[in-house]
Amino acid sequence: MNYDDVIKRYDARVSELAARYESVSFEDVHPGLRKLLDGLRSGPEEARSALDIGAGTGRDAAWLARHGFEVVAVEPAPEFVAAGQRIHGQESIRWVRDSLPDLKRTLRLGMSFDLVLVSGVWMHIAPEDRPRVFRKLVSLLKPGGFLSISLRKGPHHIADSIYPVSSLELEKLSIQRVW
Numbered sequence: 721m722n723y724d725d726v727i728k729r730y731d732a733r734v735s736e737l738a739a740r741y742e743s744v745s746f747e748d749v750h751p752g753l754r755k756l757l758d759g760l761r762s763g764p765e766e767a768r769s770a771l772d773i774g775a776g777t778g779r780d781a782a783w784l785a786r787h788g789f790e791v792v793a794v795e796p797a798p799e800f801v802a803a804g805q806r807i808h809g810q811e812s813i814r815w816v817r818d819s820l821p822d823l824k825r826t827l828r829l830g831m832s833f834d835l836v837l838v839s840g841v842w843m844h845i846a847p848e849d850r851p852r853v854f855r856k857l858v859s860l861l862k863p864g865g866f867l868s869i870s871l872r873k874g875p876h877h878i879a880d881s882i883y884p885v886s887s888l889e890l891e892k893l894s895i896q897r898v899w
Contacts, residue, residue, distance in 0.1 A: 723796075723819060726844055731799040738777045738803045746783035749839065753868050757787065757835070771833040771860055773820065774841035778804030778813060785811040789835070794818045794826050821849040823856055832862045838869040842890075843882040854893045 730737065747754050768789045772781040775793035777800060785791045791812070795801050796819030805815060818825040820841065836857050845853050857867055871885040 723821075723844070727797045727819070730797045734797070734799040734803055738800070738807070741777050741779055742807065744779075746780050750780070750837075750868070750870070753837075756866065768835070769831070769833045769862075770835040770837060771826070771831075772837045772839070773823075773826075773857075774838060775804060775815075776800055776840075778808040778811070778815075780837060780839060781813045782808040782811045784835070784837075785813050792816060792826070792829065792831065792833070794823070820845055821853045821856075823860075826860070827856070831860075832865070833860055834862055834865045836860050836865065836867045838867075840870055840872045842869055843872050843885050845883065847883055850889070851893060851896075854890075 770781070770784045770789040770791050771794065772778075772784065772791060773794045775781050775795045778793050778795075781791045781793040781804070785808075792814045793804065794816050795804065796817065798817065801815050801817055804813075816825050816829070820838075838857065842850075857869075861867060869890055871887060871890075872882075
């Protein structure tokens, strides 16, 4: 199954999935990240920026926007972008229709970010594309920025052909300095 087929499958189930995603809080999904971001509050009061790749309905992007981040939400599925704009339209979120592994539109923005969040997406990236994707993600960080990639393991309700993931693989990519 290719990336376009996966996007179509997500779009076809947007109502069900939006309800599921929105029923869980940012704090429950990213407890360690929440603590890290809270610790950053003691720094200078300059605007912080975040890139949420695979933003889905924008739950995480909205939380970041409410907590002082300038947010760019990247989502390839048009129905999810529409749902996110409807659900979180009051938040200051810039939506970009784009996708991994290329991120062409995102890279054209010419921006860098304090936080790059990739939540529940890595399993869709083919293993042979991951070093290149990792380099791109790191290139989008400001000096001292954070890259947060959450890993989804086990059966998947949308894509039949997700790829295995491991924290060891991400550790190796970061240690090998593939960027």
